[in-house]
Amino acid sequence: MSIADIRKEYSRASLSEEDVAADPVEQFSKWFAEAVAAQVPEPNAMTVATVNAEGRPSSRILLIKEFDQRGFTFFTNYESRKGQELQANPHAALLFFWSELERQVRIEGRVEQITAAENDAYFNSRPLNSRLGALASDQSRPAGSRGELEARFARVAAQFGEQPPRPAHWGGYRLVPDYIEFWQGRPSRFHDRIAYSRHPDGGWRRQRLQP
Template identity: 50%
Template sequence: MSEMHQRCGIPLAEATDPHVLFDCWMKDAKASELNDPNAMSLATATPGGVPSVRIVLLKRFDASGFAFYTNGESRKGGELRANPHAALCFHWKSRHRQVRVEGTITELPAADADAYFEHRPRMSQVGAWASQQSRPLASREELESLTKQVGERFPKEVPRPPYWTGFLLTPRTIEFWQEGDFRLHDRILFTCGADGSWGKGRIFP
């Protein structure tokens, strides 16, 4: 395996804690990815099983799970509330790596969303009010007009919209994928047991 793949310092086959390994891989990605190393595909589904997927940004990661923020009235927000099961996929092309996560969703406390929203750039705060996310929009001009109106409404501090919230995905499984020659990739799957401990196994590429 190349030096680039080994930079993390934790050999994939020897890793025992998926949280520590993910943190290590994320640090590598931040050092090599040109844009948004915290970008992740978020897959949701309706209660009837109709799926949808989009890219969102991971804003916090710790032993409790993966946190991100969004408009709770958007399509993804509605699906997360109606069917609190979701999946994530990180792809770091520069590192030849993927991480796939599956788990359950809980909504973060309002105080958590307040604290994060307070530190967003002002125009991102304004945009959260102006955008009726996932709903039909007549024109770009309408969006720009709404953005201007919100800016005038809140000339100083911009409060968090009541529908803007955060979600936490608590993982049941975390799979680490490292590209190998001739598509003989390394895939290590961690599975969380009922007691909270993590089991580990290798799966075919």
């Protein structure tokens, strides 16, 4: 089969202006809960796209760890490639794709670092080996071999034991959205798209987009 012939017909649901909440974060919360209830694998997985100072984009999969009216929060190494790009250009885009529900959500906005207290609280809630890994890894830097990485992990584990401290270069970002779009797959690629754009006064404008 040719790649061009691979396609899926979407027919599970529809999306109308009457279906969605006036507030896009409330609508996201509703769809996220439905993805969890449908047992979508890793419903909290999202693509995070950043752009460097030269305008070159990059993307990767991360996990959302919190969302509320303040924004959408994820954690990483501030000195990683994404961290360096966000320092140069503090704007990003998130994409959730829940194929089982034939839905996607696009979120765009400005990104800011969260507080040290918030970072400490989340870091200390992580599994021990995840905390040790954050200390052992210079994320995005070249590595000689897997063996070198595992040896470094072992040294960090021996040094810090059960109480590894949060490294200063590890923490969270909060994306403060100014655009959120909800996409529901429909037959014949005639999809439903409802987009929210934030007004300068903080309110939201909602409109349907053509598929």
